[in-house]
Amino acid sequence: MKQPGIVLINTSHPGNIGATARAMKNMGLGKLCLVEPKHYPSAEATARASGADNLLAGANCFATLEDAVAxxxxxIGASARGRTLPLPMLDPRSCAELVQQQPDIERVAILFGRERTGLTNDELDRCHYLVQIPTDPDYPSLNIAAAVQVIAYELRIAAGAVEKPDEAEVEYASMTQMEQFYTHLQHTLVALEFLDPDNPRQLMRRLRRLFNRARPDQNEINILRGILTAANRKTR
Amino acid sequence: MKQPGIVLINTSHPGNIGATARAMKNMGLGKLCLVEPKHYPSAEATARASGADNLLAGANCFATLEDAVAxxxxxIGASARGRTLPLPMLDPRSCAELVQQQPDIERVAILFGRERTGLTNDELDRCHYLVQIPTDPDYPSLNIAAAVQVIAYELRIAAGAVEKPDEAEVEYASMTQMEQFYTHLQHTLVALEFLDPDNPRQLMRRLRRLFNRARPDQNEINILRGILTAANRKTR
Structure with a gap:
């Protein structure tokens, strides 16, 4: 089964990391990434992983989310609630189908944020979509491993059920290429005096959402950077 | 939401009872029955229940399964593996649909057996159906609370209690606004000497495809046009 990475960000309780590993392995997933876990490795994680300690041993640890998704x-970010700046929302089933339709599932990441506070705005800015598990609105916050269990369950079902549409192969820009584009865009907007570095407001966040939604391919990102280079030349 | 009872039989770890209560409450279920729990009540159960301790307080305890399902x-018994004496098998989705079709959902029970050994033959003899969560055959045994989470999630969806994920209302740009943007973009690219009007190739088509895919809202299209105006100013 081709599979996405499951990325846990800044998890406080090592038991949740272990339970996540178990939930993943039950559903045939193996690629666990940890960004800045509070306590890790940990005997509690291993105990809760039950027989899935090989996933813990093979987990990749990263200092930043940027590195993890490079x-x-x-x-796709898992979110318990709607956000003020809108991102396209998926339910777990359509999330799993979308993942299954990707030309390269290995290059998909699903993010799970902190136990209490979820994902930060900066982390959301790196997401193309949010996935929200339907819950009782009065008690919406799932345990992280429980949330991973539901998503992984839908991924397993979708992997068996969904054929890929024959579509022209798309070579999407990687997250690293997107970051390089955003840096270039920001410099250009400052040079154009459209972005005031002392008062940037929400401008870059809004532009990130717009371009993330479009998911540029390699060729498109080259065109956009060509435009930025041409605009920069005029500001000299 | 009309709901079945969730029956945990002879659970060893009180943490699993607490995590089950949380999983249930997240999905809007409230009827927890405990048959001969090893340790209960327990501080560990309460801790893992997080805000679902009202379910623990309201749980019914029984000395035997017979009493619990009287x-x-x-x-319906949850089972990790096929059994020698065949019972009709359901997957979680068809289980949830079956439950939903019952004339009196309050009189449905779903059984979850012991952590290591599941349900005994005597307990299976009281089941009309088994429900089996699809898993990796090499690692099929889910944590009890994780199994309850998956079943409860499907129950919630089948109950139709599912609203669309809350998404902020989006006011998309109209086609007229998009055309005005593309005209503005084209003029700007000519002024930046990025687009040669005598040899435009496919440039505008490619950019149209990119921005149409993103479906900008009113606010985003204003930002994009603001950037174009700033770039034009520098070319004078």
Whole structure:
């Protein structure tokens, strides 16, 4: 089974990391990434992983989310609530189908944020979509491993059920290429005096959402950077 | 939401009872029955229940399964593996649909057995159906609370209690606004000497495809046009 990475960000309780590993392995997933876990490795994680300690041993640890998703093409954030700046929302089933339709599932990451506070705005800015598990609105916050269990369950079902549409192969820009584009865009907007570095407001966040939604391919990102280079030349 | 009872039989770890209560409450279920729990009540159960301790306080405890299901009309056992004596098998989705079709959902029970050994033959003999969560065959045994989470999630969806994920209302740009943007973009690219009007190639088509895919909202299209105006100013 081709599979996405499951990325846990800044997890406080090592038991949740272990339970996540178990939930993943039950559903045939193996690629666990940890960004800045509070306590890790940990005996509690291993105990809760039950027989899935090989996933813990093989987990990749990263200092930043940027590093964790550098090679990814599609990033989906799990969120318990709607957000003020809108991102396209998926339910777990359509999320799993979308993942299954990707040309390269290995380059998909699904993010799970902190136990209490979820994902930060900066982390959301790196997401193409949010996935929201339907819950009782009065008690919406799932345990992280429980949320991973539901998503992984839908991924397993979708992997058996969904054929890929024959579509022209798309080579999406990687997250690293997107970051390089955003840096270039920001410099250009400052040079154009459109962005005031002392009062940036929400401008870059809004532009990130717009371009993440479009998911540019390699060729498109080259065109956009060509435009930025041409605009920069005029500001000299 | 009309709901079945969730029956945990002879659970060893009180943490699993607490995590089950949380999983249930997240999905809007409230009827927890405990048959001969090893340790209960327990501080560990309460801790893992997080905000679902009202379910623990309201749980019914029974000395035998017979007592627990005395008033039920339909009993479904969760099972990690096929059994020698065949019972009709359901997957979680068809299980949830079956439950939903019952004339009196309050008289349905779903049984979850012991952590290591599941349900005994005597307990299976009281079941009308088994429900099996699809897993990796090499690692099929889910944590009890994780299994309850998956079943409860499907129950919630089948109950139709599912609203669309809350998404902020989007006011998309109209086609007229998009055309005005593309005209503005084209003029700007000519002014930046990025687009040669005598040899435009496919440039505008490619950019149209990119921005149409993103479906900008009103606010985003205003930002994009603001950037174009700033770039034009520098070319004078």
């Amino acid at each position: 090679e990814c093409e599609l990033v | 008033e039920c009309e339909l009993v």
